[in-house]
Every structure is written in structure tokens, then in C-alpha cells.
Amino acid sequence: MCFCVFFLQVGYQTFISQCSLNGDGLVAVLRLLRLCFCRMIIFYIHVVRVLRLCRNAATRRENMADLRPRSHNNKRSRQRVCSLTGGVLQLTDLDDFITPSQECVKPVKVEKKQGKSVAKIQIEDDGSYVQVNQDGGKQKLEKAKITLNDCLACSGCITSAESVLITQQSHEELFKVLRNNKDNATEQKVVVVSVSPQSRASLAASYDLSSSEAGRRLTSFFKGLGVHHVFDTSYSRTFSLLESQREFVERFQRKEQDSKCLPMLTSACPGWICYAEKTHGEFVLPYISTTRSPQQMMGSLVKGYYAEQQGISPRQIYHVAVMPCFDKKLEASRSDFYLETAETREVDCVITSGEVQKMLEEKNVSLNDVEPAPLDTMFSSVSGDDFLNHAGSGSGGYLHHVFTYAAKQLFGEEVKELTYKTLRNKDFQEVTLEKDGKVLLCFASTYGFRNIQNLVQKLKRGKSPYDFVEVMACPSGCLNGGGQVKPRPGQNPKELLQKVEALYKSERPLSPEDDAQVAELYQIWLGSVGEERARELLHTQYHTVEKMTNGLAMKW
Amino acid sequence: MKEGLTLVQRLSAHPDSRCWFVSWSPTGTLLASCGGDKAIRIWGREGDSWVCKSVLQDGHQRTVRKVAWSPCGNYLASASFDATTSIWKKKDDDFESLTVLEGHENEVKCVAWAPSGNLLATCSRDKSVWVWEVDEEDEYECVTVINSHTQDVKHVVWHPTQELLASASYDNNICIYKEDDDDWECRATLQGHTSTVWGLTFDAAGQRLASCSDDRTVKIWKDYSNESGQGDLSWKCICTLSGFHGRTVYDVAWCGLTGAMATACGDDSVRVFKEDEASDPDQPVFSLSAQVSKAHSQDVNCVAWNPKEVGLLASCGDDGEIAIWRFQSED
Numbered sequence: 001m002c003f004c005v006f007f008l009q010v011g012y013q014t015f016i017s018q019c020s021l022n023g024d025g026l027v028a029v030l031r032l033l034r035l036c037f038c039r040m041i042i043f044y045i046h047v048v049r050v051l052r053l054c055r056n057a058a059t060r061r062e063n064m065a066d067l068r069p070r071s072h073n074n075k076r077s078r079q080r081v082c083s084l085t086g087g088v089l090q091l092t093d094l095d096d097f098i099t100p101s102q103e104c105v106k107p108v109k110v111e112k113k114q115g116k117s118v119a120k121i122q123i124e125d126d127g128s129y130v131q132v133n134q135d136g137g138k139q140k141l142e143k144a145k146i147t148l149n150d151c152l153a154c155s156g157c158i159t160s161a162e163s164v165l166i167t168q169q170s171h172e173e174l175f176k177v178l179r180n181n182k183d184n185a186t187e188q189k190v191v192v193v194s195v196s197p198q199s200r201a202s203l204a205a206s207y208d209l210s211s212s213e214a215g216r217r218l219t220s221f222f223k224g225l226g227v228h229h230v231f232d233t234s235y236s237r238t239f240s241l242l243e244s245q246r247e248f249v250e251r252f253q254r255k256e257q258d259s260k261c262l263p264m265l266t267s268a269c270p271g272w273i274c275y276a277e278k279t280h281g282e283f284v285l286p287y288i289s290t291t292r293s294p295q296q297m298m299g300s301l302v303k304g305y306y307a308e309q310q311g312i313s314p315r316q317i318y319h320v321a322v323m324p325c326f327d328k329k330l331e332a333s334r335s336d337f338y339l340e341t342a343e344t345r346e347v348d349c350v351i352t353s354g355e356v357q358k359m360l361e362e363k364n365v366s367l368n369d370v371e372p373a374p375l376d377t378m379f380s381s382v383s384g385d386d387f388l389n390h391a392g393s394g395s396g397g398y399l400h401h402v403f404t405y406a407a408k409q410l411f412g413e414e415v416k417e418l419t420y421k422t423l424r425n426k427d428f429q430e431v432t433l434e435k436d437g438k439v440l441l442c443f444a445s446t447y448g449f450r451n452i453q454n455l456v457q458k459l460k461r462g463k464s465p466y467d468f469v470e471v472m473a474c475p476s477g478c479l480n481g482g483g484q485v486k487p488r489p490g491q492n493p494k495e496l497l498q499k500v501e502a503l504y505k506s507e508r509p510l511s512p513e514d515d516a517q518v519a520e521l522y523q524i525w526l527g528s529v530g531e532e533r534a535r536e537l538l539h540t541q542y543h544t545v546e547k548m549t550n551g552l553a554m555k556w
Numbered sequence: 557m558k559e560g561l562t563l564v565q566r567l568s569a570h571p572d573s574r575c576w577f578v579s580w581s582p583t584g585t586l587l588a589s590c591g592g593d594k595a596i597r598i599w600g601r602e603g604d605s606w607v608c609k610s611v612l613q614d615g616h617q618r619t620v621r622k623v624a625w626s627p628c629g630n631y632l633a634s635a636s637f638d639a640t641t642s643i644w645k646k647k648d649d650d651f652e653s654l655t656v657l658e659g660h661e662n663e664v665k666c667v668a669w670a671p672s673g674n675l676l677a678t679c680s681r682d683k684s685v686w687v688w689e690v691d692e693e694d695e696y697e698c699v700t701v702i703n704s705h706t707q708d709v710k711h712v713v714w715h716p717t718q719e720l721l722a723s724a725s726y727d728n729n730i731c732i733y734k735e736d737d738d739d740w741e742c743r744a745t746l747q748g749h750t751s752t753v754w755g756l757t758f759d760a761a762g763q764r765l766a767s768c769s770d771d772r773t774v775k776i777w778k779d780y781s782n783e784s785g786q787g788d789l790s791w792k793c794i795c796t797l798s799g800f801h802g803r804t805v806y807d808v809a810w811c812g813l814t815g816a817m818a819t820a821c822g823d824d825s826v827r828v829f830k831e832d833e834a835s836d837p838d839q840p841v842f843s844l845s846a847q848v849s850k851a852h853s854q855d856v857n858c859v860a861w862n863p864k865e866v867g868l869l870a871s872c873g874d875d876g877e878i879a880i881w882r883f884q885s886e887d
Contacts, residue, residue, distance in 0.1 A: 279661075424697070425738040453659050453698045475739075 169329045171355045177318045178226040189318040190310070193222050194298045194379070196233045197389060198324040199353035201504040202484040205496060206357065207367040211503045212386040216372035218356070221365060223373060232380035233321070234389055236297035237396055240268065241512045242522075243291040243538050244398055245405035248468055252410060260286040263459075263466040266398045268293040270331035271473030272452065273542065280456055281544035287459070290539040294396065295321050295328055296337055299346025300537040301379055303339065305525050314342040321350045324481030325474065328352075336540050352483025381510060381517075389507035395477035399431065399445050399470040401512060406468075407433050411440050427451050427475050430466075443468045448475035479504055561828060561846040561869070564880040565606055569597055575872035577622045577858045582629045584864030589878055590620035596634055596644075598651070599878070606880060612651055615642045622666045627673045635667040641678050643696065657688060657696055670714045670721075675699070677721050679709035685723050685733070687740055704731045704742035711755050716762045716812075724753035730767055730777075732789055744789040746777055748796075755807040759815065765791065768805035768819060773798040774829075776840060795840050800827060803855075809869075811861040816883065817842065818869055820856035825849045826871050828883055851879055 120132040131139045174191075181188055195218060197211070204214035219230040244266070251261040267273060267289045276284050292300070298321065303314035321328065331337070332347040339346060351359075360367065374385070381388040392400025400418060407413040413433060420429045427447035433440045444466045446455045452471060458464045474480050479500050487496045512518065526534040569575045570591030578589045587599040587606065596612040616636035624633045632644040632651060639660045644651040661682035668677045676688040676696070683706065687699040707727035714721055721733040721740070730746035730753055751770035758765055765777040776795040781788075803822030810817050817829045828846040835841040852873030862868035867883040 424699075450698045450700050453701070457658070457698075 169349050171351045171359045173349050174320055181226055189316055191227045191318045192229045192302050193227050193320045194231045194233050195322045198478045199322045201500045202353040204503045205499045206485040211507050214367060215387050217367045217370040219375055220370050220373035229376050231376055232387060233294040233298050234381040235379045236301055237294035238512045238515050238518045239297045240291055240294050241401045244289055245402050247289055247291055248402045248406055249409050263464055264289050264468050266470045267291060268396055269472045271327040272471045274330060277542055278545045284456060285542045288542060292538055292540050295347060299337060303346050304537055314339055315344040319348050321347050322356055323350050324353055324478050325483045353485050354483050357485050387507050388510040391509040393477055394479035394501055394504050395472045399443050402468055403431060403443050406441060442466050445470040447472045447477050559846060559884055559886040561848050561881045561883050564882050567606060567878040569878045570876040573876050574874040575876050575878055578860050578870045578872045578878055579623050579625055580860055580862050581625045582627055582863060584862045587870055588623045588632060589872060590623045590634060592619045594620060596620055596623055610650055615653055624667050624669055626669045627671055633667045633676060635664040635678060637663040639664060641667050654694060655696055666711045668712045668714050671716055677712045679712045679723055681708045683707060683709060685709055685712055700740045702733060702740055713756045716758055722756050724756045724767060726752045744791050746791050748775055748793045757808050757810045759810050760812040766808050766810055766817060768808040770804040772801045772805060774805055774808055774819060794838060797842055800844055807858045809859045809861050812863060813866050818859040820859040820871060822855045824852050824856060826851040826856055826859060846883060852877060
């Protein structure tokens with residue numbers, strides 16, 4: 001193209017020099033030439049643009065082929081996309097493979113500025129991106145960030161960013177906040193740590209201590225780092241148990257009118273909730289209890305009640321929860337647990353039992369060497385120097401408590417001891433209340449993915465005989481959570497689990513109805529805020545995650 | 557008798573599509589095939605030729621990848637790319653859909669019945685292997701979900717006599733599973749192939765396992781586990797057949813009656829290997845007994861030996877056709 005223009009110019013100049021036309025004729029010819037010249041330039045620009053688009057389209061198509069399911073070394077995937085029939089390229093069977101979500105459900109919001117949309121982007125030496133505007137002004141571009149919050153909504157992006165982002169909520173963050181407190185006199189945060197009884201039992205097993213002893217020493221360790229309060233989630237669990245009991249009875253009483261209220265499925269396990277929202281959606285969500293989990297109940301207590309009492313904004317509190325699994329980090333990041341006005345999360349950071357172990361190692365401290373400290377009684381279930389627990393399973397005892405309460409409230413039956421019947425495997429157990437040969441209540445606990453599968457499939461076919469199911473994603477429940485302290489080399493994992501279970505059960509149980517402290521808080525705090533606010537503080541909701549399984553809907 | 561493979565009949569099973577798999581019924585009288593046209597076809601013999609007895613359409617929304625007959629011959633399971641597995645019940649000459657097993661996150665690549673008839677195994681691109689159990693009322697429930705592979709699982713096969721499961725994957729490994737306590741675990745990982753393992757087959761006695769792969773070889777593995785059955789199992793590769801196949805070997809089938817091994821290859825040919833009589837059982841030597849270079853006009857996807865009729869072999873390919881062969885060995 002450039003050569004044509006060049007030759008044109010040369011020709012033009014020679015023509016001019018050779019020309020012997022008179023003035024007017026010459027002007028006319030020159031005008032004509034100029035017109036042709038301009039038209040050619042415009043034509044050139046269009047051609048280049050089209051060529052560029054084609055090239056980009058070709059690269060995008062290649063990239064799309066890469067995103068296809070991993071049968072790359074199988075020429076089939078390429079054959080599947082196009083077939084050459086009679087010289088014409090045809091797209092065939094494009095929707096035969098189920099592709100994972102190709103579009104991020106929560107795209108990053110970009111501020112659209114008015115004006116010309118053309119700008120140059122320069123990469124600086126330090127790796128940052130700078131936009132160079134038309135007037136020469138430079139603007140540093142922000143890195144697009146996807147937070148854990150955003151990823152929760154996604155139905156499975158190819159990079160499995162969830163697992164990557166889970167590591168961002170770590171003990172490093174806690175250390176950072178504590179450091180900031182030490183260095184910064186102005187922006188002090190009140191640091192509160194809520195320890196779950198399962199994590200306590202796991203750490204106790206790791207250091208050969210009793211559960212209460214481990215709790216006392218953990219309190220001392222955390223306070224030594226600068227933490228202000230160390231609470232126990234058994235306390236907030238009391239709220240969860242009480243609310244679950246009431247919710248079940250209320251559901252049972254309206255089971256004739258509402259076909260989707262029973263069986264009631266527990267909601268304390270975030271792994272189960274994430275799976276239910278992503279895979280089964282609208283079908284299973286109505287069955288799930290709206291009661292908050294102990295972690296988020298504690299969130300309400302700390303950032304709601306405690307903040308009010310102390311006269312500080314919830315933003316000034318940094319709430320850390322020590323939990324037995326990683327999915328609790330996802331739970332803490334849910335938008336339902338974000339306080340809009342205060343612009344803070346109810347639980348800021350979740351660290352696992354294993355991460356606490358790492359913290360101890362980093363600080364070169366062994367729990368055995370730490371001096372025990374007195375326990376914070378405000379939001380802890382304690383009696384003297386010992387922790388109090390709840391009866392029932394190591395995952396919270398929901399089945400136990402709802403069963404005994406329902407038996408009493410609905411049928412006037414006092415149940416002293418529950419008889420568990422093991423079904424298909426030890427993670428699937430059943431408890432029934434029978435009177436005069438009639439089954440009044442049928443409850444079950446299903447732990448582990450395989451049992452959850454069977455539960456949901458039975459539910460879908462309308463063949464589930466249960467009124468209530470305690471659902472936990474981990475086989476053997478929370479005591480065997482993915483974030484618990486791992487067995488030492490040579491230690492048998494089954495033996496370690498048994499040890500943790502024994503330590504957990506050694507704490508004295510307290511019935512939720514007999515907890516005077518909790519009853520008091522119900523009256524003075526929840527009673528005073530009104531029914532709607534109380535419901536907000538004690539309950540939550542679920543959202544189906546929309547899946548995008550059609551690869552053709554991908555935006556270019 | 558001349559040794560070799562002779563074509564008995566060619567059937568246009570899945571027109572305008574590819575035929576992915578063929579499976580003989582336990583009595584050897586019916587042949588089930590499935591393909592990219594989302595249908596399953598049942599073929600039976602009428603006189604001297606094979607004809608289509610029934611077509612099972614509308615069972616799946618996407619390609620049907622594999623079909624498997626139950627050991628009693630009354631049920632047919634089909635695995636499809638729509639992430640479901642359908643169970644069909646045989647009623648006289650027709651089949652009706654009994655139930656659909658859901659749960660896999662993406663394409664189900666294989667389904668296999670255990671010899672006891674009570675258990676069913678499925679595997680999928682979601683890297684998991686699921687074991688299902690059937691009860692008396694034809695209710696299917698998930699027994700376990702095993703995630704031993706790190707990539708797409710291509711094939712699962714049951715041991716002919718023990719309750720042992722083997723799976724092959726895109727991650728180049730073969731995993732062997734056994735039930736322990738109340739859950740299934742991977743007891744052995746067979747490493748050796750340098751690319752995707754596409755097919756697996758046990759020999760008649762179940763002492764040896766043959767695997768075929770994208771690395772163009774077929775490997776024979778033998779069980780050297782200690783008698784007690786406790787702890788990890790030990791399987792070692794005792795033979796590798798290389799240099800015979802020009803492209804990926806997609807399927808391998810070990811005849812339960814004669815011990816001959818057939819392979820389906822991406823170079824459009826079907827080959828039959830036989831073990832040399834004199835070779836050491838711990839170091840067998842297999843030699844190429846018969847080969848048909850252009851068995852199909854495109855990749856051969858599957859080979860299957862008839863369980864009752866000696867020498868009858870069925871193969872299917874990307875050309876949508878099924879070819880029935882007769883293998884005559886020199887005896």
C-alpha cells in the first residue's frame with residue numbers, strides 16, 4: 001500500500017514537471033488526483049482495520065479452544081468444533097462438551113469516563129500499568145482485584161480461584177492488624193478472637209493437654225500478642241441451638257400447609273451450603289434452616305451487642321474466628337454477613353486450627369510452656385476455669401438438641417438418651433421417636449459427600465422419610481475438619497481423631513435452655529431491638545448460584 | 557485354517573456421527589452400541605446377519621459415551637456427556653428407562669457393572685470415580701465418591717472375580733480400589749504410561765490387567781500383592797507392547813475364552829495379539845497374530861470379544877460403523 005502511495009507521489013511530481021496543460025485543466029486534474037489519493041488512504045485504513053479484527057478473532061478462537069475440556073491431546077476436541085464438509089467449514093457439536101463457566105459471574109466494575117475511548121497503556125519499570133491520555137497526562141491504573149466475596153458467586157471458574165483466595169484470609173492478616181495496633185496510636189482496633197471448641201480440642205490433642213487447659217493457654221497466648229478478648233463459640237452456639245429448636249417446631253407445625261418445610265436441614269456447615277447453592281439451588285434451599293451458624297452468631301454478638309455496649313463502631317473491631325475448616329472463610333466472606341452501614345464484615349478473618357499451630361511455631365512458642373490465663377467470660381460458656389460444652393455430636397449437637405426439644409414440645413416426651421442407628425455407613429445415622437408402635441419423629445445425621453448425595457437424591461424423588469437432618473460436609477463431622485491440626489509423621493490419623501473426640505466430649509455439657517447468661521442476653525438485647533431486627537441478627541438467607549454451562553454464550 | 561481376521565458384517569450404526577462403544581450382552585446374543593447421535597442401538601442376529609432390534613433415543617441430551625450390560629443381562633447402563641448415567645431395564649425385546657443417576661459435575665466417561673451385579677462404577681471428567689449400589693427395589697444409592705486421580709478419568713473396569721475396581725485416567729495413572737471398613741480407597745497406583753491411559757481390561761482369571769494408552773503402547777500388569785490382602789496392593793508391569801501401533805490405542809479387550817487380546821487404534825486398524833505358549837507367565841511375550849489395517853475409515857474407538865462365541869469380535873469407529881469380525885487362530 002505504501003509503495004502505491006509512493007509511486008503515486010512520484011508519478012504526480014513527474015507528471016507535474018512534464019505537464020504542459022494550461023492552468024484550469026491542470027487544477028482540475030490535480031483536484032481529481034487529490035480525490036483519488038484521499039479515497040485510497042481511507043480504503044487502506046478500512047482494510048487494515050478489518051485485517052486486524054480477523055487476526056484478533058483468530059487468536060480468540062484459538063484461546064477458546066484452549067479453554068475447552070482437557071482432551072487436548074485428543075484430536076477429537078478440534079474435530080468436534082469444525083468439520084470440513086464439501087469444502088465448507090461447518091461448526092458441529094459445539095455444545096456436546098459441558099464447559100465450565102467461562103465468564104466470571106462478578107466482573108470487576110470499571111469506571112467509564114466520558115470522552116474519547118482511545119488511550120495508550122504503558123507498562124512502567126516497576127510493573128505497574130499507566131494509562132497515557134491523549135493530552136499526555138498519565139494515570140496509574142488500578143489492579144483489577146477479585147475478592148473471595150466475588151468468587152463465592154461463581155459457579156466454577158477454571159482457575160478455581162476460591163482455593164487460591166482462601167489463603168488470603170490467613171494468620172498473616174491477623175499479625176498485620178496486631179502490628180498496626182502496636183505501631184499506630186491513632187487507628188487502634190479492638191481485636192477479638194472467637195475460638196471454636198473443635199479447634200480447641202484439636203490443639204489440645206496436639207499438645208497433650210485437656211481441652212480447658214488448652215483454652216486457658218490459648219487465651220494467654222493470644223492476649224500476649226495483643227488480642228483484647230478471647231471468646232468461645234460454644235456460647236454463640238447456644239443461640240444457634242435455641243433458634244434451631246424453635247425453627248423446627250415452627251416448621252413442624254406448618255408442615256401440612258407447606259410441602260417444603262420438612263425435612264429441615266441444618267445450616268451450620270458452609271461446605272454444605274456452598275454445595276447446595278451451587279448444585280441444587282432453588283430445589284433444596286427452602287429446606288435449609290435459616291438459623292445462623294455459631295460463627296456468624298458470634299459475629300452478630302461482637303459487632304452488634306458488644307460494639308453498642310462499648311460505644312464503638314463495628315469497624316473498630318477486628319473479629320477473628322478460629323475454626324476447624326477452610327470453608328468457614330468462605331462463610332465469613334458472604335455478602336449477607338457484611339454490615340453495609342458500618343462497612344465491615346461481621347467476622348473479619350477466619351483462621352484454622354492448623355494456622356494457629358503455625359502461629360505458635362512462628363513465634364517459637366509451645367502451648368505447654370505458656371502460662372494459663374483466666375478466661376473471658378463475657379461471650380464464653382464457662383464454669384469457673386473450665387469450658388462448658390453441648391451434648392450430642394462433635395459438630396454442634398444439632399440433632400440431639402432439636403430432637404429432645406421437639407419431643408418435649410410437640411409430644412410431651414422426655415428423652416433422656418438418644419439411640420443412634422447406623423445405616424449405610426458410620427457417617428449416616430438415624431434416631432426415631434416412637435410411641436405405641438407409631439413413628440412420631442424421624443431424624444438423621446448425614447456427614448460426608450456421598451451421604452449428602454443420597455440425601456438430596458432421595459429428597460428429589462420425594463422419598464425422604466426424615467423430619468430433620470444434621471448435614472455436615474466432612475466425614476466424621478467438624479472434629480475431622482480440613483483445617484484441624486494434621487497428624488504428626490507416624491501418627492495414625494484415626495487414632496488422632498479418636499483422641500480429639502475424647503477431649504471434646506470431656507467438657508461438661510450444659511443444656512441451652514439452662515444457660516442463664518444467654519437467656520439474659522435474649523431479654524435485654526434481642527428483646528429490645530424488635531422482632532425484625534432480632535431476626536436479622538439470628539437468621540440468614542441463601543441464594544442460588546446461577547450456572548453458565550453454555551459455552552456459546554461466552555462474550556468475545 | 558488361515559489365521560486372521562475376516563469381516564463378517566459391517567453395520568452403519570450411527571449415521572452422520574461416531575460410534576463410541578460396543579458391548580456384547582452376557583449371553584452373546586445382543587450387541588449394544590452407542591454414539592454421538594445420543595442414541596443407543598441394540599443389534600441382534602437374524603439368520604446370518606445382524607440387524608438393529610431397537611433404538612433407545614431420548615435417553616440423553618448429549619453423546620452417549622459407553623454402554624454396559626449387567627451380569628444378568630436384564631439391565632443396560634449408559635454413560636453420557638450430559639453428566640448422567642441411565643439405567644435401562646430389558647422388557648421382552650425392548651428397553652425402558654428405569655432411573656437416571658445424577659451427581660457427576662461433568663461428562664460421565666464410563667460405566668461398569670461389578671460381577672456380583674450389586675455394584676456399579678462410573679467415572680467422569682470431574683476426576684472422580686463413583687460407586688453405586690443397587691438394592692432389591694432397583695433403587696440406586698451412592699456408596700462412595702473417590703478422588704484419587706488428578707485429571708479426567710477415562711475408564712473403569714471391575715475385576716472378574718473379586719470386588720476390586722480399576723480406573724484409568726488422563727493423568728497417565730491407573731488406580732486400583734478396594735473396600736476397606738466402610739469406605740473405598742485407592743490401594744495401588746500403577747504408573748508407567750507416559751500419556752493418557754484410555755482403556756483397561758482384566759484377563760479371564762483376573763490375575764493380569766492390560767492397559768492401552770495414548771503413548772501407543774499396551775502394558776500388561778500382574779498382581780504381586782501378598783496373600784493377606786491387607787495394606788497396599790502391588791501390581792507390576794510385566795510386559796509392554798510397543799512399536800505395533802501407529803497412533804493412540806483407544807481400547808484393549810482380552811478374550812475370556814481364548815486369551816487373545818484385541819486393540820483398537822487411532823490409525824484405523826484393529827489388531828489381535830496372542831501370548832506365546834512357551835513364555836514365562838511372569839514375563840509373557842505377546843506377538844501380533846492378526847491385523848486389519850483399514851478396519852474402519854477413521855479411528856477405531858472400541859473392540860469387544862463375544863463372551864460366548866469364540867473368535868467373534870466387534871469393533872466400532874469414528875465413521876459411525878460397527879464391524880463384526882471373525883478371528884481364526886492357527887491351531
